[in-house]
Amino acid sequence: MRKYFPILLLVILILFPLIVRDHYHQHLMILVLMWVVIGSGWNVIAGYTGQVSFGDAAFFGTGAYTAGLFVTKLGISAWWGMLFGGITAMAIAFPFGWICFRLRGAYFALATLALNEVCRHIATIWESLTDGMVGILVMQTFVSKVPYYYISLGLAVISVIGVQFIMSSKWGYYFVSIREDQDAAESLGIDTHYYKMLSLNVAAFLTGMAGALFMNYMGFIDPEVVFSLHDISIMAILVGIVGGVGTIYGPVVGAFVMVAVHEFFRTGFFGFFKGIAALTGSDMINVFAKYVMQAHVLGFGILVVLVILLLPNGIVGDWNLIVKKIFPVKTRGATG
Amino acid sequence: MEVFLQTLVSGILKGGLYGLIGMGMSLIMGVMGIINLAHGALMMVGMYVTFACFTYAGIDPYLTIFISMPSLFLLGMLIQKYTLNPLMEVDSILPENQVLMTVGIAMVLTEVARFIFSSDYKSVRTSYSGATFFIGNISFSVALVAAFFIALAFTLCMFWFLLKTDLGRSIRATAQDKDAARLMGVNSKRITILTFGLGSALVAAAGTILMPVYYLFPDIGGPFTRKAFVITILGGLGSTVGAIFGGLTLGLAEAFGATYIGMAYDDMIGLLIFILVLLFIPGGFKRLLKV
Numbered sequence: 001m002r003k004y005f006p007i008l009l010l011v012i013l014i015l016f017p018l019i020v021r022d023h024y025h026q027h028l029m030i031l032v033l034m035w036v037v038i039g040s041g042w043n044v045i046a047g048y049t050g051q052v053s054f055g056d057a058a059f060f061g062t063g064a065y066t067a068g069l070f071v072t073k074l075g076i077s078a079w080w081g082m083l084f085g086g087i088t089a090m091a092i093a094f095p096f097g098w099i100c101f102r103l104r105g106a107y108f109a110l111a112t113l114a115l116n117e118v119c120r121h122i123a124t125i126w127e128s129l130t131d132g133m134v135g136i137l138v139m140q141t142f143v144s145k146v147p148y149y150y151i152s153l154g155l156a157v158i159s160v161i162g163v164q165f166i167m168s169s170k171w172g173y174y175f176v177s178i179r180e181d182q183d184a185a186e187s188l189g190i191d192t193h194y195y196k197m198l199s200l201n202v203a204a205f206l207t208g209m210a211g212a213l214f215m216n217y218m219g220f221i222d223p224e225v226v227f228s229l230h231d232i233s234i235m236a237i238l239v240g241i242v243g244g245v246g247t248i249y250g251p252v253v254g255a256f257v258m259v260a261v262h263e264f265f266r267t268g269f270f271g272f273f274k275g276i277a278a279l280t281g282s283d284m285i286n287v288f289a290k291y292v293m294q295a296h297v298l299g300f301g302i303l304v305v306l307v308i309l310l311l312p313n314g315i316v317g318d319w320n321l322i323v324k325k326i327f328p329v330k331t332r333g334a335t336g
Numbered sequence: 337m338e339v340f341l342q343t344l345v346s347g348i349l350k351g352g353l354y355g356l357i358g359m360g361m362s363l364i365m366g367v368m369g370i371i372n373l374a375h376g377a378l379m380m381v382g383m384y385v386t387f388a389c390f391t392y393a394g395i396d397p398y399l400t401i402f403i404s405m406p407s408l409f410l411l412g413m414l415i416q417k418y419t420l421n422p423l424m425e426v427d428s429i430l431p432e433n434q435v436l437m438t439v440g441i442a443m444v445l446t447e448v449a450r451f452i453f454s455s456d457y458k459s460v461r462t463s464y465s466g467a468t469f470f471i472g473n474i475s476f477s478v479a480l481v482a483a484f485f486i487a488l489a490f491t492l493c494m495f496w497f498l499l500k501t502d503l504g505r506s507i508r509a510t511a512q513d514k515d516a517a518r519l520m521g522v523n524s525k526r527i528t529i530l531t532f533g534l535g536s537a538l539v540a541a542a543g544t545i546l547m548p549v550y551y552l553f554p555d556i557g558g559p560f561t562r563k564a565f566v567i568t569i570l571g572g573l574g575s576t577v578g579a580i581f582g583g584l585t586l587g588l589a590e591a592f593g594a595t596y597i598g599m600a601y602d603d604m605i606g607l608l609i610f611i612l613v614l615l616f617i618p619g620g621f622k623r624l625l626k627v
Contacts, residue, residue, distance in 0.1 A: 052435070099614060107573070109435060110371055110565050111614070114607045117562060121604050229558065234439065241436065291451065298451070301443030305419060308437050312423075 006249070013153055017146045026145040030217060032259045033152035034210050038232075039239035039251025040159040041206030046237070047246040048167060049199040050179025051101075055112030057232035058096075058119040059089035059204040063211025064226040065123060068136035073129075078138050081212035082155075089208025090201045092119070097200045101193055104182070113229070120227035135222025138215065148217050155213060156252075159206050164248050166202065175199050179246075207236075230297065238300060242307050244314030253315050261303060265296030338473050343595045344588070345474055351587025352484040355491060356542040357560060358567030358579035360535035366511035366574030367531040370434045374415070375539055375564050376557030377442035382408050382540025383556070384449055386547045390460045397460050397548050398482070404544045405537045412536025415441055416529045442557060450554040458552045465548045483545040490541055491580060498576065507531055511574060539564075559603065566606045570613055571621050578621040585609070585621075 013033075017026055038056060046052045066088040067081020092115075100111040123130045130136070142148060166172050174195045177185040186192050215221055226232065235258060243254020276285050311318045357379065364372045385404040389395040395403070419441060423434050467478040498504035509517040510527045518524050567586050571578025586606055593605035 054439075099611060102614065107371070107569070110373075110569075111610075113562065113565075114610055117603060118607050121601075121607075125601070125604075230443075234443070237436065237439070295447060295451070297443055298447035301440050301447060304440030305437060305444065308433050308440065309419065309422060312433060 009252075010157065017149045023145055026149055028259055028263060030145065030149050030152045032255045033149070033156040034213055034217075035235070035239050035255035035259060036156040036252050037152075037159045037210040037213070038207050038236050039243065039255050040156075040163045041203040041210070042236045042240045043246065043251050044163055044166070044175070044206070045199050045203035047240055047250070048172065048179060049175040049196060050182075051196060051200070052105075052109040052237075053112045053200075053203065054109050054229075054233050054237065055114075055116035055119075056203075056207050056236040057227045057229060058092060058112070058115045059207035060211040060214070060232050060236075061119055061123060061221075061223070061226035062089045062092050063208030064215040064221045065130060065136070065211075066208070067212035067215035068138060068221055069129070071138045072131070072136055077141075078212070078216050079141070081215060082209060085212030085215075086205035086208040089204040089211070093200050093204035094197070097197045101196050101200075113233075116227060116229055116233055120223050123223040123227055130223070133222055133224070135220060135225075136215075137220050140219045141216065152213060152217075155209060159209075160248060160252065162206075163202075167248070171195065171198060176246075234300070238304060241314055242303065244316030244318070247314065247316040250314050250316040257315065258300075261299060262296055265292060265299045339595060341474050343591045345476065346480075347588035347591030348584065349477070349480045349484045349587070350591060351584035352487040353542055353546060353583070354563060354567055354587050355580040355583030356487040357539055357564050358571060358583045359491065359494060359576050360538035360542075361564040362568050362571065362574055362576050362579040363507075363531055363538070364535040365568060366576075367507060368420075368434070368528050370420075370438070371565065371568075372438050372532075372535065373435060373561055374438040374442040374445065374557075375535070376559065376561030377445040378408060378412065378536045378557075379539045379543040379560050380449060380552070380554065380557040381411065381445055382536075382543035383547055383550075383552045384453060385540070386544045387453075387458050387460055387552055390462075390547075397462060397544065398486070401486075401541055401544050404540045408540035409533040409537040413529050413533035415536075416532035420532070421525060421528065442561070446554045446557060453554065455553060455555075459550070460547045460552075462548050477549060479548040483549070486545045487542065490538065494538070494576065503530070562603075563606060566610045569610055575621070581621045 013029075016029060020026065020029075038060065041059070042053060042056055063081065063085030066085040067078040070076050070080050070084070071078045096111075096115050100108060100115075103111050124132050126132070127134075167175070174185070174190050177188070177190060178192050178195060178199075182192055211226060214226065239251055239254035239258050241254070242257050243252065244250030307314070311322070315322065357375070361372055361375050364370070364375075382404045385407055386397050386400040389400040389403055390397055419437055420434050423437060462479075464478050464482075468475045469478060470476070498508055506517065506522045506527055507530070509520065509522055510524050510531075514524055517527075563586060567579055567582035568574075569582075570585055571580070571582030586609065589605050589609055590602055594602055597605070
């Protein structure tokens with residue numbers, strides 16, 4: 001049963017836009033698929049290689065700006081950015097990794113945080129290239145959301161399969177050995193610096209492509225959006241952690257949960273409070289609903305705290321634990 | 337020349353404060369080996385305590401140190417006890433779980449502050465906020481000079497505490513070798529709780545004395561977390577003496593950068609220094625000074 005689950009999921013995802021035709025849900029699913037790509041990238045560097053990155057937005061933004069600048073500066077289609085966004089993100093990742101992989105653990109994490117900020121500042125200050133805070137506006141290619149959906153789906157499938165392929169190859173074992181014990185890995189003759197660089201570049205490539213996709217789909221970017229620490233970098237971490245660190249399908253589950261939670265709060269529990277307020281005519285609940293709608297970051301924060309405390313390996317990683325907790329008797333015979 | 341001296345003075349005054357901010361982070365990093373990404377958020381909470389005391393009770397900002405420090409000490413201890421310490425026993429893949437937890441805590445603190453005080457910019461305006469005095473042609477902001485000396489006093493107290501008291505010795509012992517300290521009968525769990533409280537209290541003090549000359553909004557924590565991080569990298573990880581030098585260096589660099597390069601590059605300069613330090617003196621000042 002477990003073997004067929006990914007195929008089943010893929011079939012459902014392919015059929016989704018044919019069944020659900022309203023734009024709102026299609027939009028949400030495109031976002032989910034984009035986050036699958038970013039989450040997979042984060043998972044490679046942080047989940048498998050153990051180098052937690054707080055700076056995914058640097059790669060994401062670079063990819064997005066690459067796509068945008070193709071239009072504004074070179075006058076060619078932003079879709080070229082899908083190809084080159086990943087490569088320019090790698091061009092950022094390469095020198096950065098070269099310098100900062102001499103840091104370990106949490107110190108590396110903070111260096112990525114610094115990279116994020118540096119990139120945002122550069123994008124803001126270098127107005128002759130990026131138009132600064134004005135941002136870049138690009139006409140969307142398609143009116144319908146369906147083409148975007150399939151492109152995102154393709155990218156997400158490629159990234160999940162790609163990550164699976166990498167992780168079952170020799171690289172993958174090296175990555176995990178670095179996460180488990182860097183010194184031991186080094187003493188066994190693994191060039192840890194080299195493989196950490198590889199891992200970072202894979203992550204940067206995927207994230208950069210997702211950035212280019214974002215540019216194409218949204219049609220507008222500015223430094224505060226694509227280099228945002230909270231909306232991109234932290235969100236990427238959340239997708240990874242909630243779904244499951246170091247699992248192939250963790251980012252898939254995480255992306256879905258996080259986008260759902262985000263929407264859940266943003267719409268005030270899908271209009272639940274609004275409905276109650278309208279029913280009872282109470283102003284209090286209306287005010288409360290307004291607070292809830294602003295509180296999605298608070299929700300994220302509480303979610304992080306709870307997930308780390310209760311499910312340190314994420315939903316996929318601790319799936320057996322969750323199943324056991326919910327159905328203590330039924331699954332006694334089930335194997336992990 | 338005058339511009340140069342003026343910049344120097346403002347850099348040093350700022351640097352003293354930065355040292356105080358960095359010291360709390362250094363202390364936490366030394367004892368627990370984690371980077372506290374909620375540091376700036378704790379400072380923000382301290383600043384809001386000051387703001388609330390000043391606005392609703394009319395207490396002088398400097399006196400609110402006696403309110404903000406104990407309350408943040410308590411908050412820090414609670415955070416360590418109920419969120420960070422339980423993680424030590426949790427079995428997880430990523431060793432950085434505690435760091436990620438501090439991110440979550442920072443988010444919660446920021447959003448709660450936004451809930452209560454809204455996103456608007458707040459400030460504490462006192463009679464001496466804008467006051468200056470002159471030595472020669474160099475102007476000194478009264479509030480900043482006061483802040484500098486209070487920061488200096490706290491730093492000295494901290495040193496006395498760490499060097500001379502039993503508790504301070506236990507903290508240093510835990511920072512040097514946790515297992516050995518435990519074998520010598522130090523309750524390392526209690527020490528971590530205490531240290532987090534102390535670090536929070538120190539950064540709250542920094543926030544409070546900055547309040548008369550600065551503004552406040554819920555997201556102010558982020559930039560200060562980054563500054564504290566640059567300071568600790570500059571000073572050498574976990575070194576309190578290094579943190580003071582790191583703070584001074586960052587203050588000076590920011591001041592000179594703002595004067596001679598441009599205000600827009602204010603934040604960039606800290607990050608540039610950070611990368612340079614990593615390239616050329618990976619151990620920070622700790623390495624150079626052998627302290």
